[in-house]
Amino acid sequence: MLRNINLAGFGVGTLAVLVLVGCNDRSSNGPPSAQTSAARSGPVEPGTGEEHAHKPGAHGGNLVSIGQDNYHAEAIFEKGGIVRLYILGRDEAKIQEVEKQTLTAYASALGEKDATALAFKPEPQAGDAAEKTSQFVSRLPGDLLGKSVSITATISIAGDRFRFNFENAASGGHEESDMPSGVAAEEERRLYLEPGGKYTAADIDANGRMTASEKFKGLRSSHGAHPRSGDRICPISETKANPKFTWVIGGKTYEFCCPPCVDEFLKTAKEHPENIKEPAEYVRH
Missing domain, CATH: 2.60.40 (Immunoglobulin-like)
Structure with missing residues (x-):
């Protein structure tokens, strides 16, 4: 998301x-x-x-x-x-x-x-x-x-x-x-395979000990620019979330529109965990 x-x-x-x-x-x-x-x-x-x-x-x-x-x-x-x-x-x-x-x-x-x-x-x-x-x-x-x-x-x-x-x-x-790539390879591995903030070792295991580019390889993103009421939205772009792009953070599953948004959100979860909301709050009302 x-x-x-x-x-x-x-x-x-x-x-x-x-x-x-x-x-x-x-x-x-x-x-x-x-x-x-x-x-x-x-x-x-x-x-x-x-x-x-x-x-x-x-x-x-x-x-x-x-x-x-x-x-x-x-x-x-x-x-x-x-x-x-x-x-x-x-x-x-x-x-x-x-x-x-x-x-x-x-x-x-x-x-x-x-x-x-x-x-x-x-x-x-x-x-x-x-x-x-x-x-x-x-x-x-x-x-x-x-x-x-x-x-x-x-x-x-x-x-x-x-x-x-x-x-x-x-x-x-x-x-x-x-999908565009989000972060460079080495930076990506540090981002996804090292715990920090709200992102735990258990989350890393739950995500298959993979980076987003590895997990979502071959998938294509499709951005719904106008989500309807009740639709889950990406917390970065606020476009309609795609259930193909999920990531576990803090033991909870979040949905995103594309891998670069996973990058952004995970960075925030590690650096500013206090700004991360519950998954249910990322919904178009």
Whole structure:
């Protein structure tokens, strides 16, 4: 529960990107917790149950929804593999300054499971306040140049953490997609095979002494962006949980939408166990 067109021939132009419907929707029923990874706060307008189209951004890119349109990012793919993210508010015309930070992201070629870690560095624009930024920049590795790419990134805004997805190819919408990888292999083994916080040795045994990538190998994630009342929801994305993706934490079974969300939730369970709710509380009301 706590989740990729072609870059060749760009010339000097930039390429707009479209959002993947994935781990970026917020619940319309208030925050599930104040945890570092799954935190959500502030009033949220009830969802309409339908996606709405975003007009092109000011820099020529299409807009990516963050937290069910509470914030937005304009994602730009430039020649040479440079990727820029301009952070915007609920009003897509409003620049949104956020705390200076390095965004952790994972990029993979569409249809492939192996992901490469990226770091989006803050590059403040003119007018950004001290220690704030409204722009982040990264660069795709050489093996992803010329390919259709999907990127999953995490950002902290006003104390809340949000995961959002975007790609440099038009998305088919709500179709199933191969799961992106979440954390690097060594880090993943430490995360899943070492107890800590709410995560016990008994939990490790109950999960088969495996990592999420091992347990869910070959499975594909499908994100239900609009869960109905009574549906179990992922505590990270707040999209509909998938019973294929479960993990035992604190002796209790939690459901998620995709393996990267298991990563996020488990990190919180180990580092901030006080922020973990009971499984029954992660339900759309």
